[in-house]
Amino acid sequence: MTVTASRVQDIDDLDVTKSVRSRDVSQAVNRLTALVADDMERVNATIIENMQSDVALIPQLAGYLIASGGKRLRPLLTLASARLCGLHEGDEAVHLAASVEFIHTATLLHDDVVDDSSLRRGAASANAVWGNKASVLVGDFLYSRAFQLMVADKNLATLKTLANASAVIASGEVAQLTTANDLNTNHRDYLDVIEAKTAALFAAACQVGGEAARAPWPQVAAIRDYGYNLGMAFQLIDDALDYSADQEKLGKTVGDDFAEGKVTLPVLLAFEAGDDEEQAFWRRTIETLDQHEGDLERAKALIDKHGALRGTVEAAERYGAKATQALNQLSPSTGAAQEIREALENVIAFCIGRGH
Amino acid sequence: MTVTASRVQDIDDLDVTKSVRSRDVSQAVNRLTALVADDMERVNATIIENMQSDVALIPQLAGYLIASGGKRLRPLLTLASARLCGLHEGDEAVHLAASVEFIHTATLLHDDVVDDSSLRRGAASANAVWGNKASVLVGDFLYSRAFQLMVADKNLATLKTLANASAVIASGEVAQLTTANDLNTNHRDYLDVIEAKTAALFAAACQVGGEAARAPWPQVAAIRDYGYNLGMAFQLIDDALDYSADQEKLGKTVGDDFAEGKVTLPVLLAFEAGDDEEQAFWRRTIETLDQHEGDLERAKALIDKHGALRGTVEAAERYGAKATQALNQLSPSTGAAQEIREALENVIAFCIGRGH
Numbered sequence: 001m002t003v004t005a006s007r008v009q010d011i012d013d014l015d016v017t018k019s020v021r022s023r024d025v026s027q028a029v030n031r032l033t034a035l036v037a038d039d040m041e042r043v044n045a046t047i048i049e050n051m052q053s054d055v056a057l058i059p060q061l062a063g064y065l066i067a068s069g070g071k072r073l074r075p076l077l078t079l080a081s082a083r084l085c086g087l088h089e090g091d092e093a094v095h096l097a098a099s100v101e102f103i104h105t106a107t108l109l110h111d112d113v114v115d116d117s118s119l120r121r122g123a124a125s126a127n128a129v130w131g132n133k134a135s136v137l138v139g140d141f142l143y144s145r146a147f148q149l150m151v152a153d154k155n156l157a158t159l160k161t162l163a164n165a166s167a168v169i170a171s172g173e174v175a176q177l178t179t180a181n182d183l184n185t186n187h188r189d190y191l192d193v194i195e196a197k198t199a200a201l202f203a204a205a206c207q208v209g210g211e212a213a214r215a216p217w218p219q220v221a222a223i224r225d226y227g228y229n230l231g232m233a234f235q236l237i238d239d240a241l242d243y244s245a246d247q248e249k250l251g252k253t254v255g256d257d258f259a260e261g262k263v264t265l266p267v268l269l270a271f272e273a274g275d276d277e278e279q280a281f282w283r284r285t286i287e288t289l290d291q292h293e294g295d296l297e298r299a300k301a302l303i304d305k306h307g308a309l310r311g312t313v314e315a316a317e318r319y320g321a322k323a324t325q326a327l328n329q330l331s332p333s334t335g336a337a338q339e340i341r342e343a344l345e346n347v348i349a350f351c352i353g354r355g356h
Numbered sequence: 357m358t359v360t361a362s363r364v365q366d367i368d369d370l371d372v373t374k375s376v377r378s379r380d381v382s383q384a385v386n387r388l389t390a391l392v393a394d395d396m397e398r399v400n401a402t403i404i405e406n407m408q409s410d411v412a413l414i415p416q417l418a419g420y421l422i423a424s425g426g427k428r429l430r431p432l433l434t435l436a437s438a439r440l441c442g443l444h445e446g447d448e449a450v451h452l453a454a455s456v457e458f459i460h461t462a463t464l465l466h467d468d469v470v471d472d473s474s475l476r477r478g479a480a481s482a483n484a485v486w487g488n489k490a491s492v493l494v495g496d497f498l499y500s501r502a503f504q505l506m507v508a509d510k511n512l513a514t515l516k517t518l519a520n521a522s523a524v525i526a527s528g529e530v531a532q533l534t535t536a537n538d539l540n541t542n543h544r545d546y547l548d549v550i551e552a553k554t555a556a557l558f559a560a561a562c563q564v565g566g567e568a569a570r571a572p573w574p575q576v577a578a579i580r581d582y583g584y585n586l587g588m589a590f591q592l593i594d595d596a597l598d599y600s601a602d603q604e605k606l607g608k609t610v611g612d613d614f615a616e617g618k619v620t621l622p623v624l625l626a627f628e629a630g631d632d633e634e635q636a637f638w639r640r641t642i643e644t645l646d647q648h649e650g651d652l653e654r655a656k657a658l659i660d661k662h663g664a665l666r667g668t669v670e671a672a673e674r675y676g677a678k679a680t681q682a683l684n685q686l687s688p689s690t691g692a693a694q695e696i697r698e699a700l701e702n703v704i705a706f707c708i709g710r711g712h
Contacts, residue, residue: 055531110496114489133470133533136492140466141526143496147503147519154512163503170497175411177489 028346029071035336035343036079039094043075046098050145061130061138065105073347074205075101077230081209081223084330084340092153092212099162100205102146107169107201109139114173115260158208165204172196181261181287183271183279190265194235195228202231218329225326226344229319234351236316239264240309241354243300255296261286265315267299269308278302313352320348384702385427391692391699392435395450399431402454406501417486417494421461429703430561431457433586437565437579440686440696448509448568455518456561458502463525463557465495470529471616514564521560528552537617537643539627539635546621550591551584558587574685581682582700585675590707592672595620596665597710599656611652617642621671623655625664634658669708676704 033040051062075097082093112125113132127135143166150159176193179185206227210220242257243266257264263286271282281298284290303309327345389396407418431453438449468481469488483491499522506515532549535541562583566576598613599622613620619642627638637654640646659665683701 053527053530055527055534057530057534058527107496110492113492132488134530136466136469137526137529137533140463140499141523141530143499144519144523144526147515148523151512151516151519156507156510156512159503159515160507163500163507167497167500167504170493170500171409171411171414173493174409174413174490174497177493178411178413 028343028350029073029076032076032080032340032343032347033071035340036076036083039079039083039097040072040076042091042094043072043079043097043101046094046149047101050098050102050149051142053141057130057134058138058141061109061126061134062105062142064129065108065126066101072101074104074201077202077205077227077344077347078209078212080340080344081206081227082212083209084337084344085210085213085215085219085223086333086337087209087213092155092158093209095149095153096158096162096208096212097205099146099149100201100208102142102149103162103166103169104201106139106143106146107173109135109142111173113139114177115256153212155211157211161204161207161211165200168196168200172200176262179263181263181289183263183268183282183287185263185268187265187268190263190268191232194232194239198235198238199228199231202234203228222326222329225329226323229323229326230348230351233316233319233323233348234354236265236312236319237352237354240266240312240316242266243303244309258285258296258299259291261289265312266303266308269311270299270303270306273306273308274302316352320352323348384699384706385429385432388432388436388696388699388703389427391696392432392439395435395439395453396428396432398447398450399428399435399453399457402450402505403457406454406458406505407498409497413486413490414494414497417465417482417490418461418498420485421464421482422457428457430460430557433558433561433583433700434565434568436696436700437562437583438568439565440693440700441566441569441571441575441579442689442693443565443569448511448514449565451505451509452514452518452564452568453561455502455505456557456564458498458505459518459522459525460557462495462499462502463529465491465498467529470533471612509568511567513567517560517563517567521556524552524556528556532618535619537619537645539619539624539638539643541619541624543621543624546619546624547588550588550595554591554594555584555587558590559584578682578685581685582679585679585682586704586707589672589675589679589704590710592621592668592675593708593710596622596668596672598622599659600665614641614652614655615647617645621668622659622664625667626655626659626662629662629664630658672708676708679704 047066048063051059051066053059078097078100079093082096087093109126112127113135126138146162147159150162172193173196175189175196179189179193203224204227207220207224210223215223239257242254242264244254258267267282267286271279271286274282281295281302285295285299324345327341330341403422404419407415407422409415434453434456435449438452443449465482468483469491482494502518503515506518528549528551531545531552535545535549559580560583563576563580566579571579595613598610598620600610612618614623623638623642627635627642630638637651637658641651641655680701683697686697
């Protein structure tokens with residue numbers, strides 16, 4: 001059995017969201033998008049308007065990344081959270097969603113510089129096209145723009161939430177620099193890294209939606225918890241996909257994490273379960289980055305042998321279950337909010353079932 | 357006459373602030389520092405407290421740059437502006453001054469990555485010690501911390517001012533990337549670049565001081581104008597020093613701008629006044645970066661021949677005069693404020709007389 005086949009098996013086994021059959025999984029985000037389509041159009045217009053500049057390179061570079069798009073999951077979460085918490089009008093949620101996307105785009109630009117990545121979402125990364133310098137500076141610009149957009153709405157709660165999230169993201173990225181090639185990283189340290197890298201912004205994206213709605217704290221806390229756990233599940237699956245995905249379909253370079261010696265959960269689980277010879281293999285390839293032809297295949301085989309992808313997906317499922325629990329604490333009062341809640345529940349399955 | 361001698365002559369001629377003899381110039385910042393010494397101590401404590409992190413690399417790298425220090429001119433301007441506008445208590449000006457220094461430090465970290473600089477203030481730059489990746493990410497962290505600090509004081513005016521300044525800075529840096537090697541840059545474009553690079557943060561540093569004091573707009577506008585014009589003068593002199601300074605004394609690599617093909621005012625003035633052969637020299641060295649031994653000396657000689665340093669210093673003097681005018685619009689009501697105003701006036705002469 002190949003690693004990829006094993007991975008498909010893993011996903012087919014998923015049982016997190018029983019109401020969603022796996023073939024429906026990819027429709028979950030589309031459904032959410034449809035529910036907030038009017039606001040999402042305004043988010044896109046806000047994004048385009050606010051990345052304009054007399055300096056032509058800024059809209060060129062920012063537009064390249066933003067247009068290549070992905071599913072705009074984070075701004076969707078902001079819009080959906082605001083609606084779920086009872087906000088149905090005004091520009092604030094739209095501005096916040098655009099700010100969240102700007103912060104996300106800024107971190108992607110800086111990440112690609114830090115990781116020397118050449119591919120992003122299946123196309124050449126911005127730094128590969130325009131160089132590292134432009135990526136650093138346009139990232140800074142988008143980050144500033146995010147705060148400018150937020151300031152206009154005069155809501156200190158949301159400003160605080162996104163400033164805090166940004167600090168957590170940056171400090172987590174620095175932590176990842178220092179733990180990148182250390183197989184003695186424990187699971188807690190790994191989880192801290194993915195929390196900072198992904199879950200912090202997912203959590204903040206949801207929280208600011210609740211804050212824009214001026215919802216009471218227990219409601220804001222619940223939607224924040226949902227975002228946090230969804231983000232953890234999302235990143236765990238991302239780390240699994242780096243050893244299993246269909247490259248063309250996923251639009252990322254499979255094996256990047258391995259090439260960079262990133263210590264992710266699939267590697268940690270395979271390393272911990274490995275015998276002396278296998279551990280020596282991991283130390284050579286991950287810690288000293290002494291890699292040769294066939295090493296990625298060997299890594300995949302060892303990950304398969306020890307069920308490390310299965311273990312990673314199971315960890316994602318546990319976070320997915322917590323995300324569902326958090327949603328259950330919210331009691332929508334209207335049919336429209338109920339639809340949003342169901343769509344958010346289905347997004348959990350989408351995140352875990354990505355790449356299929 | 358050597359270029360350096362000519363430069364000294366330029367400075368000796370300075371007449372901007374008649375009350376300050378040039379040998380007293382370097383004391384101007386010290387005097388301002390003494391006037392706000394109690395607050396400045398709290399700023400330093402705030403800076404140290406807020407650059408702490410579980411991630412050891414963050415305080416290491418940030419502390420390296422912040423400790424190497426310079427004169428902390430920007431936070432000084434914030435504290436002095438707040439006092440001048442009547443604010444004598446509370447933490448807000450202290451937080452803002454620390455935020456301004458964090459934003460400045462973040463831009464320095466990113467600039468050094470963008471410029472591939474190896475020296476900063478006479479020591480190895482942070483990117484030379486810890487690498488570009490760490491510099492990008494710690495810069496992001498400090499930038500986020502600046503906003504976290506500001507949010508705590510719940511003043512939307514200051515948040516807006518520094519978010520706007522940050523956007524201007526980033527967009528100006530991108531503009532500089534695209535005009536770096538173009539001798540057809542006109543003076544207005546050059547001034548836009550230095551406005552974004554330096555004057556925008558000087559202006560904002562002063563403005564937030566006035567806003568923290570809840571001063572009426574004409575007063576805030578005047579102190580902002582002072583900061584803006586001081587920043588323009590400061591950067592013009594910085595660009596002159598790159599062709600004339602005593603490297604050890606200045607703590608920067610003389611000739612960096614030339615090596616990078618930066619189109620600064622000394623170069624523009626020499627280029628515009630040059631004959632065909634001289635213009636060909638500038639095109640070869642600045643536009644195509646085809647540089648050989650002796651080219652920097654030739655560049656300095658041409659700049660000297662056409663009085664281009666004198667022209668640059670004169671431009672700085674004009675901004676210095678406007679900074680003085682802006683200060684004159686403020687009418688301090690107390691002796692303490694009068695002392696601050698005089699010290700701010702002397703800082704203009706310091707900025708123009710730097711490097712001596």
